[in-house]
Amino acid sequence: MVSRARLSVFLGAFSLLGAAGCGANDEMPAIDYVCGTASPIESSGGAACGANDPNLPPEPTFPTDVCQTLTATRSSPTEDDPNDALDTARIQAALSACKGRAIRLTSDGPNDVFLAGHLEVNGVTLWVDAGTTLYASRNPDLYQKTGNCGALGINDSGACSDFITLSGAGPGIVGDGVIDGQGGEPLVGRDYSWWQSSYALREIDGSIGNPTLINTATGTTGLLLYRITLHNSPKFHVKITSSPADGTCTVPGEGFTVWGVTVLTPSRWTNSRGELLTPSFARNTDGIDPGANSIATCGVMACNTISTGDDHIAIKGGHWVSDVIIAHNHFGTGHGMSIGSETYGSYTSPDGVQHRGVEKVSVYDLTIDADSRPVGSEATASDFNGIRVKSDESRGGLVTNITYRDICMRDMTNAILVSTAYNPLFAGTLYPDFRMLTFQNIRHVTCMGVQRPAVTLEGFNAARHLGPVTLDNVMVDNLGPLDVAAEFSDITLGPGDVNFFPAGPGVTVTDNRVGGSTPRACVFPPLPAPDVPPDWLR
Amino acid sequence: MAINLNRPRRLPLVLLLSGLGAGACLGNAPVPNGACVSHADSIDCTTDGASAASLDLVAYSCTGTARPDDSPTYIDGVPQGLVCANQGSVASDGTQGYCCSLAITSCAYNPIAICDADTYGYQCRGADRPEALNAAIHCNQGVTEDDLINYCCSGVQRELGCVQSDSLGCSPRLMGWTCPAGNEPTAQDLGANKSHADLYSQLCPVPSPAANPNYTTFCCYTPGLVPVGGTCVQNMGVPGCQSGRFGFSCYGPDTPEMDFAPRMHCPDPGFPGVSAEGYPATLYCCDFQ
Numbered sequence: 001m002v003s004r005a006r007l008s009v010f011l012g013a014f015s016l017l018g019a020a021g022c023g024a025n026d027e028m029p030a031i032d033y034v035c036g037t038a039s040p041i042e043s044s045g046g047a048a049c050g051a052n053d054p055n056l057p058p059e060p061t062f063p064t065d066v067c068q069t070l071t072a073t074r075s076s077p078t079e080d081d082p083n084d085a086l087d088t089a090r091i092q093a094a095l096s097a098c099k100g101r102a103i104r105l106t107s108d109g110p111n112d113v114f115l116a117g118h119l120e121v122n123g124v125t126l127w128v129d130a131g132t133t134l135y136a137s138r139n140p141d142l143y144q145k146t147g148n149c150g151a152l153g154i155n156d157s158g159a160c161s162d163f164i165t166l167s168g169a170g171p172g173i174v175g176d177g178v179i180d181g182q183g184g185e186p187l188v189g190r191d192y193s194w195w196q197s198s199y200a201l202r203e204i205d206g207s208i209g210n211p212t213l214i215n216t217a218t219g220t221t222g223l224l225l226y227r228i229t230l231h232n233s234p235k236f237h238v239k240i241t242s243s244p245a246d247g248t249c250t251v252p253g254e255g256f257t258v259w260g261v262t263v264l265t266p267s268r269w270t271n272s273r274g275e276l277l278t279p280s281f282a283r284n285t286d287g288i289d290p291g292a293n294s295i296a297t298c299g300v301m302a303c304n305t306i307s308t309g310d311d312h313i314a315i316k317g318g319h320w321v322s323d324v325i326i327a328h329n330h331f332g333t334g335h336g337m338s339i340g341s342e343t344y345g346s347y348t349s350p351d352g353v354q355h356r357g358v359e360k361v362s363v364y365d366l367t368i369d370a371d372s373r374p375v376g377s378e379a380t381a382s383d384f385n386g387i388r389v390k391s392d393e394s395r396g397g398l399v400t401n402i403t404y405r406d407i408c409m410r411d412m413t414n415a416i417l418v419s420t421a422y423n424p425l426f427a428g429t430l431y432p433d434f435r436m437l438t439f440q441n442i443r444h445v446t447c448m449g450v451q452r453p454a455v456t457l458e459g460f461n462a463a464r465h466l467g468p469v470t471l472d473n474v475m476v477d478n479l480g481p482l483d484v485a486a487e488f489s490d491i492t493l494g495p496g497d498v499n500f501f502p503a504g505p506g507v508t509v510t511d512n513r514v515g516g517s518t519p520r521a522c523v524f525p526p527l528p529a530p531d532v533p534p535d536w537l538r
Numbered sequence: 539m540a541i542n543l544n545r546p547r548r549l550p551l552v553l554l555l556s557g558l559g560a561g562a563c564l565g566n567a568p569v570p571n572g573a574c575v576s577h578a579d580s581i582d583c584t585t586d587g588a589s590a591a592s593l594d595l596v597a598y599s600c601t602g603t604a605r606p607d608d609s610p611t612y613i614d615g616v617p618q619g620l621v622c623a624n625q626g627s628v629a630s631d632g633t634q635g636y637c638c639s640l641a642i643t644s645c646a647y648n649p650i651a652i653c654d655a656d657t658y659g660y661q662c663r664g665a666d667r668p669e670a671l672n673a674a675i676h677c678n679q680g681v682t683e684d685d686l687i688n689y690c691c692s693g694v695q696r697e698l699g700c701v702q703s704d705s706l707g708c709s710p711r712l713m714g715w716t717c718p719a720g721n722e723p724t725a726q727d728l729g730a731n732k733s734h735a736d737l738y739s740q741l742c743p744v745p746s747p748a749a750n751p752n753y754t755t756f757c758c759y760t761p762g763l764v765p766v767g768g769t770c771v772q773n774m775g776v777p778g779c780q781s782g783r784f785g786f787s788c789y790g791p792d793t794p795e796m797d798f799a800p801r802m803h804c805p806d807p808g809f810p811g812v813s814a815e816g817y818p819a820t821l822y823c824c825d826f827q
Contacts, residue, residue, distance in 0.1 A: 155761065424667045425681070426679065461672075462593040
């Protein structure tokens, strides 16, 4: 068990373990960091997020062509009446009738709730208004695919349909409202929740077939998620399969855009029965996974806030993911900014060019803060991951032209993990082929963590090296010499400082450090977290 | 770390202790006869275009039953030994060639591992599979045993595995597979969208012939949790069990209907026989419903 941060953001300012703990290189400058948080405005300099970033397209806007507006008739997601037809039919009817336009869900005084089963958003925009929540039904029968949907502890990941499936040209989900998957609430007619059903498979690391909150069908183009808040998905929150309509990435975001989205799971400390809900209990609740079903290219994921029970973002290379910008995001609890473990993808585009795995991904201006809220007593080291690129010989392939720049992490167990033997049990002939990875202006700081951070850079074997990997101004506070593991890797250090020196079998290091670089100044904004129940100690 | 229980192949504890578990008790192993010599001239350990020297591989030739890696040790429970890829016969007298790791690794050759023919066992500790320690070797799915992982390996590249097939007309609750004849689906054959949590244990029936005689097809079932103490394991060789039906070997008094409820239905009583692993068991032929 890992004991970690307390609920409230740590406001006490004290100097860090700092340089005294960074024993890997005595010549490094002293590392100073004052624990605490800063307001979003302070950390962004006052400008709208992403406004001054020349790499990004303009921030999306809400639709101007609203086809239908539906008004809520419920004040709670109660689902006890078996004759309740829910809101599925009227929402779906509006969605189906308004292709190419938008439908808007809005509140009416105390009635601020929509409750629905599976919805198809095909070439239309679903707008959930501020103050309005669209709840996913807790009735597994509404998502049934194989007969195992809602069955406790059944290892069948295809058992349920999605809550929302996006498809077609330019589908979108926007608005300042909330979509809540109710993953921690008891299922209709059952004595357990989606998460409890999944948790029953934890011991065998099995995969429950719970609904994905928002999925995309193969062939989707120009997907948009904008400013929506997502809570409590039964499993993954968002799986993205989307590319530009003409297949060519001329403007970033033509393939898909996820901008200003908040993922907060669990969104409450307890469910309606008073049972505790923690991020580590909410298994497999990845935030946003591009490439999960098919290719995902030309994407922008900007200005999002993600705190959940699994990967914040996991780029899945089982098909092909390329040309993705991940900028100005803030992560709280979760399993990290990840690539993999599937990286074996292969895709032949209409022009006959074969593409593979994951390539041309740029991650910059990112904070990952393990101290944003407690994770739970079930937590393991994997609940405190920063940057991960992972695969193994059962599912490996090409990962190249990946850049991580201007990133701050706090209290990670794995600050940087590049592993080609993510699961040593798995056999196969799909060997990971991890090539150009650049880490620039990376800083990991320690405030409340009780475990020292680790850095892992591991190629597959002597014939299949990792690299070239460039580490430029990478400073990991409180790092001991034994906390760096490396093998079969070709690594370049510099020109900025790096406060560790990777060594191990098959490791070649080109040391271009010139010294004098300034560690990245880290500012962690306060992140959304559930309100503490009134009778709890603060 | 994620653990694959590899349930269909699970053996009763007593059998594990006498088999895989003997890695630390290698005194039971037959004593090799013959000897090995470093032999860089006639054995080519080039792998994937890289020279043996660049891969830290050393060539050996061995007479009799000797192997370069047959003297492993365990220090504080950590295996220590060479990892060697067999290269087959390199002389008319049956002398065998090997390409071995230059350095001692955290793997130990296990002469009494339960492995398929033409493969041999290693017991390793840590995240490095034998392939990471010797680029010339190929190993199958690892099986955990406390802090150690058991592998069956060979210097010969394996055949390509099975491919998931949605067009076989399997029941919606079953997963279709097309496999080279003689193979059966394994977890690593699963394709896209299988995160680290998707460690499947599948039950597969007796294979059905495919249009191409070099292949067979399966409609496999992903069961839920087996009750603690369940002893029924997959057996595709149950006499009289036709294609598409599920064969089982049960070592205890439980039945497949008990272990894989409610989907498995076994219309006929079990009968005594031998499991696929060669142990006395009660055999069943069942249907998925």
